[in-house]
Amino acid sequence: MPIAMHIAYAVLAFVLGSIIGSFLNVVILRTPLHQSIVKEPSHCFSCGHRLAWYDMFPIFSWIFLRGKCRYCGEKISPRYMIVEAATAVLYCLAYLVFGFRLELAFSAVLFAVLVVLSAIDIDRFEIPYWCSITTAVLGVIAIFVFKETPWHERLIAMGVIMVIFVILVLVGGMGGGDLQLMIGASLLLGYKVFVALFIGVLTGAVYGTVKKLRDRSDEKEISDKLKRLAEEWYQNQLDQNVGYVTEGHDDIIVGSISEGDPDIEWEFLDENVWRGLPDKAKLSRELRKNITDEREGGFKIFIKGDKIERVKYSRRMVFGPFLGFGIATCWLVGGHLINWYLSLMR
Ligand SMILES: [Zn+2]
Known part of the structure; x- marks a missing residue:
């Protein structure tokens, strides 16, 4: 041409x-x-x-x-x-x-899906199910049409990715949506998916560090506010004799803030170690009234004995766009990347 x-x-x-x-x-x-x-x-x-x-x-x-x-x-x-x-x-x-070539048609679908899931993940902290399914469908078709990557390589890659992700999800940071996406990607990419994951985690970590520095003062402010409100509430509970007194127990209040609306997951609270029933609605109300941060975040309030020991708050981080970037890169030039890396080893 x-x-x-x-x-x-x-x-x-x-x-x-x-x-x-x-x-x-x-x-x-x-x-x-x-x-x-x-x-x-x-x-x-x-x-x-x-x-x-x-x-x-x-x-x-x-x-x-x-x-x-x-x-x-x-x-x-x-x-x-x-x-x-x-x-x-x-x-x-x-x-x-x-x-x-046929890969061009695959690219058209794959890239559209990756762009959509990245943006939706940024907006809503979830990767839509249909995006992962579409990637997986492409992966399954790839088994039959791109035979230069053998089917067993794709399946082994998928198995290893699942094991890696169980660890990543447990350690925190990655969610179930990320796992679903990478399962589809491993069928599509074979062993190249590990390079995609590496690129995704690396770029994500770099961004995460920058974000942490940028958000630090906001995070401090919100966590101080949370601590003050929790302390007032807890003192009130102590005064009413419901406060928790059992020696040697720690308790924890876990919650999240979404679209300016704090939400507490009360099932994490161990009511058995409290003297009476804590007034949960009161704390929820106080937080809703006073905390209106628009960004997504999660918090943990640690209670020890008769005081609020500390409060941890951080804004949430998405991995979808970074994994998407890794997948796109490896779909386009993953083979070259691996060859280049191997040539360095020789
Ligand atoms: Zn207008």
Whole structure:
């Protein structure tokens, strides 16, 4: 194929990717809300003005409008543009790597799924079930159509991934959704899935460290507030003689904050070591009234004897986008990465 033709197809893949990306934005926003994907016309989320076609031009509309609504001037999240650009770049890379081979069709589905699950994971801290299923279906088809990776390699990879993930989920940080995704990915990638996991964990850890530093003062503030409220409540319980006095026992209150709404999982509290029944509703009420942090986070309040010993609060971290990045990288160039690494060993 002449080089000019090659470039034309690469540009076409980019444009097609950006259009698919703008459709994915709709999927990302509406599927978690169980809204129809096609029924409602697109509109500004701030002023409700219906968008014209030139407002919905992938990537470029956002750039030309400088990230603001044409009608009300309200800021539009760069997320829409990022989703479109990411899909466009991935589609373009898929063409450059695979040309018009069957892998290109796989890439089109896989990359769309990875972009969607990354964004939904960031929004809602969960990877939709259908995204993991779709990845797994691609993996199962791959067993039959891409025989250069033998089926037993894919199954062994899947088994090992499951063992690794049991540990990762127990240690904390990763969730069940991450495991489901990686099971599908191991069928699709074979041993390359370990490189994908490595890339995902590594980039995730780098981001996690940056985030920890950035969030540190906010986290401190919220955890101090939690501690103060818990202390007031606990002192009140002690005064009412329900407070917990059993020597040598520690107790713990576990909860999470989601969309500015603290929620306590009371089943973690061991009421047997309390003198009376703690007024659980009172603490829930106090927290709801005073803590309105919009970011997702979890907390633990440690009680020891007659005082609140300490409070641990941290904002939650997602791994979906990083695993997705690892999977996409290994799907595209995983073989090259492994060969390059092996050549270093020689
Ligand atoms: Zn508007």
